[in-house]
Amino acid sequence: CRAVVISGAGKMFSSGVDLITACDIRYCTQDAVFQVKEVDVGLAADVGTLQRLPKIIGNQSLVNELAFTCRKMMADEALSSGLVSRMFPDKELMLDSALALAAEIASKSPVAVQSTKINLLYSRDHPVAEGLNYMATWNMSMLQTQDIVKSVQAMMEKKDAKSVTFSKL
Ligand SMILES: *[C@@H]1O[C@H](CO)[C@@H](O)[C@H](O)[C@H]1NC(C)=O
Numbered sequence: 665c666r667a668v669v670i671s672g673a674g675k676m677f678s679s680g681v682d683l684i685t686a687c688d689i690r691y692c693t694q695d696a697v698f699q700v701k702e703v704d705v706g707l708a709a710d711v712g713t714l715q716r717l718p719k720i721i722g723n724q725s726l727v728n729e730l731a732f733t734c735r736k737m738m739a740d741e742a743l744s745s746g747l748v749s750r751m752f753p754d755k756e757l758m759l760d761s762a763l764a765l766a767a768e769i770a771s772k773s774p775v776a777v778q779s780t781k782i783n784l785l786y787s788r789d790h791p792v793a794e795g796l797n798y799m800a801t802w803n804m805s806m807l808q809t810q811d812i813v814k815s816v817q818a819m820m821e822k823k824d825a826k827s828v829t830f831s832k833l
C-alpha cells in the first residue's frame with residue numbers, strides 16, 4: 665500500500681488484518697470489526713499479522729490476547745490501541761477524509777514523502793544508530809534534488825506547497 669488505505673465497514677477477518685497491517689495509514693468506520701482468526705481454523709496467522717501487529721499497536725499483551733483467542737476487536741478499541749488513527753460514523757465521511765488526506769500528501773514533494781516513508785520503515789526495523797546511518801546515506805542522494813530549494817523558497821514566500829512543481833520520483 666502506498667499512502668492511504670482504509671479498512672472499510674463490516675468484517676475484517678484474517679486476510680483483512682494481514683492487509684491493513686501493511687498499510688501506512690489506517691482509518692475505519694465505527695462499525696468495523698477486526699479479528700485475527702487463524703487459530704480458530706487451526707493455523708498460525710501468516711503473511712505479516714504476527715510480525716507487524718505488535719509493532720503497530722505496541723501492546724504485546726493485547727496482541728497475544730487477540731491472536732490466541734480470536735476475539736473480535738471493535739472499532740473504538742482499534743482506535744484507542746492505535747491500529748487505526750481515525751474512526752468515522754460512516755463510509756462516506758471516511759472516504760471523503762481519506763481522499764482529502766491523499767490529496768494533501770500528493771501535493772508534497774514525492775521525493776520527500778517517499779524518503780520519509782522509507783526511513784520510517786527502516787527505523788521501525790533497526791536500532792536508532794543504524795537508522796541515523798541510513799538517513800545520512802539517504803541525505804546524500806536526497807540533497808541532490810531541487811525540491812528542498814523549492815520547498816524552502818515556497819515557505820519563505822508563504823506560498824502553498826500545492827503551487828510548487830516538484831521533481832518526479
Ligand atoms: C493494552 O491493551 C489493553 C486492552 O485494549 C488496554 O486496556 C491497555 O491500556 C493497553 N496497554 C497499553 C500499555 O497500551
Ligand SMILES: *[C@@H]1O[C@H](CO)[C@@H](O)[C@H](O)[C@H]1NC(C)=O
Pocket residue numbers: 796797799800803
Ligand atoms: C540530513 O540532512 C539534513 C539537511 O542537511 C540535516 O539537517 C540532517 O542532520 C541530516 N541527517 C543526518 C542523519 O545526517
